[in-house]
Amino acid sequence: MLQSLTGLALALFMWLHMGFVSAILISEDVAWAVARFFEGYFFLPRPQAWLVSSFVAVISLLFALHALLALRKFPADWRQYRIAATHGSRLRHGDTVLWFVQVATGFAMFFLAPVHLYAMFMHPDLIGPYASADRVWTGGFWPLYLALLFAVEVHGSVGLYRLAVKWGWFEGGDARASRRRLKIAMWGLIAFLLTLGLTTLMAEIRMGVEHAPRAGERYVPTWQRGVTAAEEAR
């Protein structure tokens, strides 16, 4: 049950996450604002990067808890793995395959995500249009993100579908029909999130390439540019 709760929380968080990361697609300013928002820029006297760090810590904890619980469901040894694998391949059964997908993607994330989380935890201040783009391109994070993106979106969407059938949400009168609809929704979600994520990543990469010569420079929102210029002039 805790597995389901943490999974649900993580999945919902990932929607949010997708939202703020892809803010870059709207404009660099929005992305900057979003990032600063999480540091309390708009409601605290001074931006506090540790706010982000602690948020990351909470998510990481959730993540760890979820992963820990999930580990119990993994095939415990080679024998079980063999059984499960031959069973799965012989059975030709969609939902069983989906579960394998979850295990595989979960397993992948187990290694990939901590790197990302660690980076976010250590450098919460390095979030923003330029800093992110630099990390993605100059910092060489993009292969990691690409893999992670596929893993997390597939894992999350499949997870949500499985949550729904597991607890009987949206079941209505006809379980068969509702399950068919849920599955369509799941594929739709995967397609949507992947497209959005890939576009974002592309944008980051493009920016990263462009910005590479000036890597390390911080982004200044357009509306503050005048002010800073004036300050400098003084």
Next chain:
Amino acid sequence: MSRRLKISVFRHNPRDPQSVPRLVDYELDEQPGMTLFIALNAIRDTQAPDLNFDFVCRAGVCGACAMVVDGRPGLACRTLTNTLPDAFSLYPLPVFRLVADLSVDTGRWMRELAERLQTWVHLEAEPELDRLEARMEPALAEGVYELDRCIECGCCIAACATAQMREGFVGAVGLNKIARFRLDPADTRADADFYELIGSDEGIFGCMSLLACNDLCPKELPLQTQLAWLRRKMAGQGIRWLRRR
């Protein structure tokens, strides 16, 4: 028109130290309307006289003949060969103890399950046989019947990766039975009692919603719905239990 079928049958006699598990191919001309019941008997009559397999009702109602047909568990007696490719395999159900060849011991497994889950109506008092029977809403009676239709064939166990990996998991067959008795108004047990039986990783919380049970149950029991329903009820019971602690 008639096809020549090549059936690869798992053969092994666990009591014979010389026997090694192996696949043996048998060839056979397909007849119109041929079921695996007919095909296997034809093989036994002419090619492999001591081939072990179990059929009882040969009508899809007793659950004896479940085996893994071309990778998927199902009732052999009502599987028409024309739904299968030219060459396919037959294996005994996994999880259950092998008797020989395609025959497995589902009887003991199901009996142990029944003992463990106490799958019988727990009565308050002996029924009075001379008096009018207790009334029951017609729709409720039909609802109980719906869940009572399980034939203990074991397909849901064989289809479930969880059951294969985790010994002791009661599987859809066991969980469905609990759902059935929970629905039965004559059974005096409360959720707390059922929680004792299935509120664990060997019970409802071990199920990973792979749904192969639901999709391969030959009686088309609404296992998905029942498992979800039990999970909600048992989760609620679990929380109540925690709170009381």
Next chain:
Amino acid sequence: MRIEYTDVLVVGGGLAGLRTAVGAARRGLRVEVLSLVPAKRSHSVAAQGGMQASLGNAFKGMGDNEDVHFGDTVRGSDWGCDQLVARMFAHMAPKAVRELAAWGVPWNRVQRGAHEVVINGERVTLTERDEAHGLITARDFGGTRKWRTCYTADGTGHTMLYALGDRTVAEGVPVRDRSEAMALIHDDGRCQGAVVRDLESGELYAILAAATVIATGGFGRIWGISTNALINEGMGAAIALETGVARLANMEAVQFHPTAIVPAGILVTEGCRGDGGLLRDADGHRFMPDYEPEKAELASRDVVSRRMAEHMRRGKGVKSAVGEHLWLDITVLGAAHIDRKLREVKDICRHFLGIDPAREWIPVRPTQHYSMGGIRTDHRGESRSLRGLFAVGEAACWDLHGFNRLGGNSLAETVVAGMLVGEYVADFVESQAGALEFSPGLAREFVGRERAALESIAARPAPAPGGDSAASLRREMEATMTEHVGLFRNESGLRSAVARLADLQARARRIGIASRHLDANPELVAAYRLPRMLALALCAAQGALERRESRGAHAREDYPARNDRDWLRRTLAWWPTGGATPVLEYEPITVENMELPPGFRGYGTRNIVEHPATALREAEVEAIRARLEGEGRARLQAALLDFRGCLPERYRGDNDRLADIEEGAQR
């Protein structure tokens, strides 16, 4: 060698066996149950339509009671049954249904208000009473005057067997499945248990028991095409016959069910017709009313089956690649009804015929279905010649069914007889008569004999290609039975059948096997069972040959009359040790104490040779009726045939019915 000891050994894990075992266990006895297959796979599980009990809750069951049920049963049996047993049975059936309801059978219930049904091909609206709402309902079955058949959709046997199977677990009664009783251990007219073969390991051992109960079901598999499960090979009856002491009765009384699908021979329930389904011929014409204007499709089973065969002989059958057949039309019932009340039928049609019965007609033809005969017992279920041996259910000839059993009376018999015999067996074991000095020496001797028999089969040369094998001889037996010991019988056919079966019997004793191992080995099983099946086949064929009359399901073309004068008696068959054929004896059915003296069943034309005592008994019954007029049906009934004293005390009470309660309230 292993020898085990117990109080009661029950051979058979179907409804009859399990109910007996539970009854005896509740009396505090040690009980062991043997079964060829897991108990819940026993053939009882396949019964679809329902079980009769005169509850009288449904609108069309109003006015029903034990008397009406008794009358229908006796008429159905063509006066061949034991009326004392029929009385005990009719009295017990409501109790059995109510007990099963408490144990979890989700009987379909009365729904108050108007609902549409199909009767005699027409849609009719029935209005169920408010006060019956939620009580157990019933459907119509053949040969009954009221709607009396309690059911759970068309999975009645399933729900009953599962409820009883669960109860067996609840009571802690062990069931050894994959175990076959190979021989009865007996000495000096006293049964002491059985030799058991573990079908998996092949181990032979003995279970010695103060009482042994045979509940092994029917023997339909000696016919090639049968609605019976494959394990219904009659081994219980066969090992009783092999004792040379116990008697089998009425083995020629075999029921053919009108509606098994073609070609698989799988049954679709009588409930199809009970609920309004029709029989049609090649032209789509509904022909049954032409023959039986009153009851049409719902005449007694033997009658419907014969009419169907007659109609096919007139060239009205549908010719198909898999043989001739007629149509069962349940499209008139509508998809909604089929989905709820006839779903097994729907499944069977879908998987084995590839049709949807809500839209297409089902190809059917009469097919071997039920064995009225079996191990002869008294009303307590005990063999009359071998003490300590009991028989119950389809394996027994308790004689509830005489020469034709009514649909729905067999499920009822299994549980009713189980309830009773469980008590009688316990009484027996607790009594002086039941005391038994177990004899391990005897057990060893019997086990040794069986072992030698198996080893000699394994030692014989393997069947030559094209030569005799268990499979080939069995096919010949099946063909012989189907051809000559079927729906219609005659002297020359039966004579050739007897000769042919005797020849097969001799050859069957010589067959060997190719696979020589003695553990799980179907070839070995087939080889040792075949001679036993042939012994039963001979009893049936010879019994049919000798019985020169037509009664119930036994129809002799050369003797079409029911001959009460010469044949109001039961055929008893026994097999002298070492003999080549069974010996037949006869046991009179006495008219003098019948509650319902022999009469006309009401089908076709009256063709009866009267028994001299019939008229006398009729007059007597009339006189009693006149004398006790107005004294209530219980007083009258007791004066005609007193059965209550024969029942275990706990089961003697009257059955409550809604009608009586209301009447009581009004008074």
